[in-house]
């Protein structure tokens with residue numbers, strides 16, 4: 492498993508980026524964690540619907556998004572809010588989406604993100620389509636698609652990987668192997684030693700990296716993005732990480748994993764690792780951390796306030812988003828809601 496920065500914060504080779512960029516990405520990870528914690532607490536207050544926490548996966552998501560050009564596409568899942576936010580998806584729309592309001596799934600025109608896919612695996616095909624279109628049009632942008640270990644058992648994974656390799660589409664497949672698909676551990680998900688080994692069968696490069704190491708994620712995703720952009724075709728990257736929280740706010744991980752395992756994973760916290768490294772370079776202090784956390788908390792508060800101030804969708808918003816011409820039974824229901 493490729494690694495640049497050990498959990499203790501020691502460098503195994505030169506970092507791919509300068510310390511000032513590492514500081515910026517660390518700051519983004521703190522913002523992401525604040526968003527995540529806030530989301531769980533808002534869900535517990537009944538202000539958000541079901542939420543899928545990503546705590547523990549911040550390095551994989553922020554490192555990957557940082558390797559993209561602003562025009563590149565990000566096609567991700569319900570657990571990838573950190574990556575989407577880092578790629579420009581406004582935080583208030585992320586919150587709005589989690590209130591159950593579909594309008595949160597429509598980012599501004601200049602943010603090349605699809606709405607988060609709830610269908611496991613389905614979005615990888617869309618990423619391949621988008622990147623194939625870019626290739627046919629002679630554009631230089633690539634598509635990065637993020638998915639979990641469980642998604643690699645879907646037929647859609649096979650179709651997307653095969654098509655991408657055959658047509659040499661500029662697609663980067665980033666699997667965040669976070670150990671579980673809900674309660675199913677990854678060793679019951681596949682008999683392959685590494686998820687990245689699956690790339691061999693499709694004829695594309697594959698590699699396994701430490702997904703809690705921001706530096707290796709950035710370096711390897713950037714290499715894959717550059718290869719895709721310059722006509723070298725797709726890559727499969729397996730970023731090994733751990734979902735520290737439950738699958739969603741409806742899940743109790745205590746029913747399928749031990750607290751000893753969770754404690755061991757917490758010792759590999761991706762934020763702690765960067766903090767240790769920055770501290771060793773005199774680029775981190777407790778005061779600065781407190782300031783960043785306070786800024787992150789206000790950003791999250793402002794975003795939720797903006798999301799909660801959006802007027803509730805009308806019947807026309809809800810039905811009109813789905814039907815241009817509503818069939819009679821739907822038109823009847825549309826009428827009921829319009830008159831409520």
Ligand SMILES: Cc1ncc(C[n+]2csc(CCOP(=O)(O)OP(=O)(O)O)c2C)c(N)n1
Nearest residue numbers: 570609610611639640641642669671672673
């Ligand atoms: C096609 C499909 N099948 C089943 C589900 C129900 N489901 C939601 S999340 C999930 C597990 C996905 O695990 P993984 O791909 O490892 O991603 P993670 O949730 O760990 O990020 C399942 C089975 C779904 N949403 N879509």
